[in-house]
Amino acid sequence: MIGMNRYGEAVRRHWEQLPEQYMRIEDPESFFAELGEYAALMIDELADDLAGADPPGEGYLDKVVRLTAARRLAEQEVIADLRPASAPDDDELAAAVPPLIIWRGCPSWTDACTWTCVIHPKG
Numbered sequence: 001m002i003g004m005n006r007y008g009e010a011v012r013r014h015w016e017q018l019p020e021q022y023m024r025i026e027d028p029e030s031f032f033a034e035l036g037e038y039a040a041l042m043i044d045e046l047a048d049d050l051a052g053a054d055p056p057g058e059g060y061l062d063k064v065v066r067l068t069a070a071r072r073l074a075e076q077e078v079i080a081d082l083r084p085a086s087a088p089d090d091d092e093l094a095a096a097v098p099p100l101i102i103w104r105g106c107p108s109w110t111d112a113c114t115w116t117c118v119i120h121p122k123g
Contacts, residue, residue: 004029007043007079008036014083021084039078046074 004012012032015022025031051070054063 004033005036005040007039007075007082008032008034010079011035011039011082014079018084035082039082042078043071043074046078047071050074 009032012028015025015032022028047067047070050073051067058066
């Protein structure tokens with residue numbers, strides 16, 4: 001089993017705010033460990049895209065600032081995308097259709113038809 005990274009822990013804390021949805025996750029440790037690994041990959045990819053190429057003549061400190069800003073923005077965006085959807089106004093609807101974040105390659109991909117899914121096509 002993979003240990004949970006800081007991104008998995010961050011997403012888990014958000015999910016714990018919706019206990020009914022959190023309780024529906026069969027194996028939270030594995031789920032959030034895998035989700036954290038996925039988040040790390042997506043953050044790396046997005047941070048590279050956001051940072052772009054090194055501008056000619058860029059100094060060391062300017063580069064550190066650019067790369068750090070790109071990474072922080074990527075972390076914010078990816079973690080926000082992996083948070084559970086807020087519960088709808090109708091509590092019965094929320095109980096009947098629990099949201100689940102799933103991506104291609106996730107062991108639960110084949111079960112996606114029974115859940116409301118946010119599909120991340122990259123990967």
